[in-house]
Amino acid sequence: MAKAYSYIRFSSPEQEKGDSTRRQTALSEQYATQHGLTLDDSLRMTDRGLSAYHGQHKTKGTLGAFLKLVEAGKIEKGSVLLVENMDRLSREQVLDALNQFTSIIKAGITLVTLQDGMTYSEESITRNWTQLIVSIAMMARAHEESATKAKRLSSAWKEKRARIHEQPMTAKTPGWICLSKDRAKFELIPEVAAAVKAIFRMKAGGKSTHMIERELNDNPKLWKPPQDGRNKAGGWRKSYIEKILRNRSVIGEFQPHMLIERKRQPIGEPIKDYFPPVIDSDLFHHVQGIIKANGKLLGRGGGRIGKATNLFTHLAKCGLCGGALHFVDKGKPPKGSQYLVCDIAKRLRACQAKPIRYDEFEQLFFQNFEELDITLLVPNNSELESQLDLLRMAVSANQQRLTELETEIVNLTDSIATTGDKRVRETLEKGLSHRYEELARIESENIDHAQEITALEQQRINLQANIDRAMELYGILDGAAEKDRIALRLRLQREIRSLVDRIDIYPLQEKYIEFEEVEPGIVKHMASKYIDKVRIRFKGSRKLRLLYLKRHAEIQ
Structure with missing residues (x-):
């Protein structure tokens, strides 16, 4: 008994909700019973939501798998493929649809369209070639219907976009926005918008999403x-908060999308002022900067529990091996304390660094700020002017080259327009392309130079301002309430990250003796039980700040 395979396809969820599956299945079972065929359902050939117009059912659906089995000879000759209509098989352009149709027939498979009862096989088409003409006409009609529908939808979409500031393009909105009663405009939902504002304010304050x-x-x-x-x-979930923090709808933007191969793809540029904004763009972009900075650090915005207990996360490194120094809490004093522990020493035992008392280092770090002379970190006036002169000279040279390039581009364009020789034209076009590439490169270089000039001019001012801000925050920590202390430490952590690139801490490796006469008349003083020296690299500075906590001096 010959086998029959039923292929069912529908391209939209609405068809699935309707009678499409049941109707196509019933027709296949009825035909198989009437013609003594065994209906093989092992392949389960149903393609839900796949377009035959774009050929998705062949590349992603079960029909594609069936066709590969046909090509491999794993579907027996004489088998029957049952489809409701020719358009279930394909709505592609006629040549593509015909190629698929003939490949099935030539493989010895009989094709049956159930709605009109037509049977197509190599034998039937050889006997009655008008079947081929009829099938081509059906393929052409199916493609034309889909193409017309696609054009109509595209036209409707473009018309909606053209009137987007007069009438909402879609009823779908973010959770804090709804359509007005007359459906003519969008409105904020006050209580939801207030929660969204709170999310951005807390993130701007340095708090983690947790x-x-x-x-x-x-x-x-x-x-x-x-x-x-x-x-x-x-209730609120971390994942939803993270989505809101990245959603540009909060500043009123709308990004239209279209379904392309079952995936939502952005179409065109985002539309500004489409939704009523919840926050201003300055706050939004400030928060994006925080998210980006945290992402680079691969960490959490305030620690696992959000208390910023370690102000030097991702900055403090072991001076002996370069490994990260992790914050370890061993309980409250006097029995316990908090330490910075070398990760390589702890996990791999490949470093001899001893733990460092966290509170001692934090205090040392801010004491150093009080004594810090920033003129030792940034270039002096003559060094600064020398660097600025070199950059300004480079900008001036580039500007002259840009003028020359613009003249060359005009001349080449005129030459291309007047030449009739194809080979000469090709050579000139290549030369023009190279000029445009060089023009773009030099313009980009000048932008970089301009930014570097601004950074150098602002370097000393910015560094001092950051240090002053950090010291101010540190100074008010002791008198603050516990809840306020957390927020202050989070802000302080951010200030330190904006100020410092890296801190190398060298643990004291010898026994602590505060004062020791190492030779007659020479005494060694250890200022710390845990730290030998510290090396700090500030952002924007090529010089290092070195703190020595072990010194030798003559006895007076």
């Missing part, structure tokens, strides 16, 4: 997402 999640859920005055199918418990 800490924001906890505070939002603990605050009875702030709106919380209700229970639904995806959020069964209700």
Whole structure:
């Protein structure tokens, strides 16, 4: 008994909700029974939501798998492929659809279109070639219908976009926005918008998403997402907060999308001022900078529990091996304390660095700021002017070259327009292309130079301002309440990250003796039980700040 294979396809979710699957399945079973065929359902040939117009059912669907089995000879000759209509098999351009059709027939497979009862096989087409003409006409009609529909949808979409500031393009909105009652404009949902604002303010304050999640859920005055199918418990989740923090809809932007091969793809440029904004663009971009900086550090915005207990996360390194110094809390004094521990020494035992008391280093770090002369870190006036002169000279040279290039481009363009020789034209076009590439490179170089000039001119001012801010925050920590201390430490952590590139701490490796006469008349003084020396690299400075905590002096 010959085998029959039923192929079912529908291109939209609406068809799946309707009668499409049941109808196509019933037709296949009825035909198989009437013609004594065994209906093989082992391949389960159903393509849901795949377009035959774009050929997705061949590249991603079960029909493509079936066709490969046909090509490999694994579907027996004489087998029957059952489809509701010719357009279920393909809506591609006629030549592509015909090629697929003939490859099936030539492989010895009989094709049956169930709705009109037509049977196509090599034998039937040889006997009655008009079948081929009829099938081509059906393929052409199917493609034309889909092409017309695609054009109509595209035209409607373009018309909607053209009127986008007069009428909302779609009823779909972010969770803090709704359509007005007359459906003519968008409106903020006040209580939800207030929660979104709070999210951005907390992130700008340096809080981690974990800490924001906890505070939002603990605050009875702030709106919380209700229970639904995806959020069964209700309340704020870290993943949703992270999506909001990156969503440009909060500043009023809308990015239109279209489904292309079952994936939402952005179409065109984002549309500004489409939604009512929740926050201003300055706050949004400030938060994006924080997220980007945290991403580079591969860390959390305030520690696992959001208390910023370690102000030097990702900055402090072991001076002996270069490994990261991790914060380890061994409980409260007097029995316990907090330490900076070399990761390589702890995990791999490949470094001899001893733990360093965290509180001692933190105090040392800020004491150093009080004594710091920033003129030792930034170039002096003559060095600065020398660097600026070199950069300005490079900009001037580039500007002259840009003028020359613009003249060359005009001349080459005129020559291309007047020459009739194809070979000469090709040579000139290559030369023109090279000029444009060089023009873009030099313009980019000048932008870099301009930014470097600005950075050098602002270097000393910015460095001093950052140090002053950090010292101010550190100075008010002791008198602050616990809740305020967390926020202050988070801000202080951010200031230190903006100020410092790297801190190398060299642990004291010998026994601590505060004063020791190492030879007659010479005494060694150890200022720390845990630290030998510290090396600090400030951002924007090529010089290092060195702190020695072990010194030798003559006895007076």
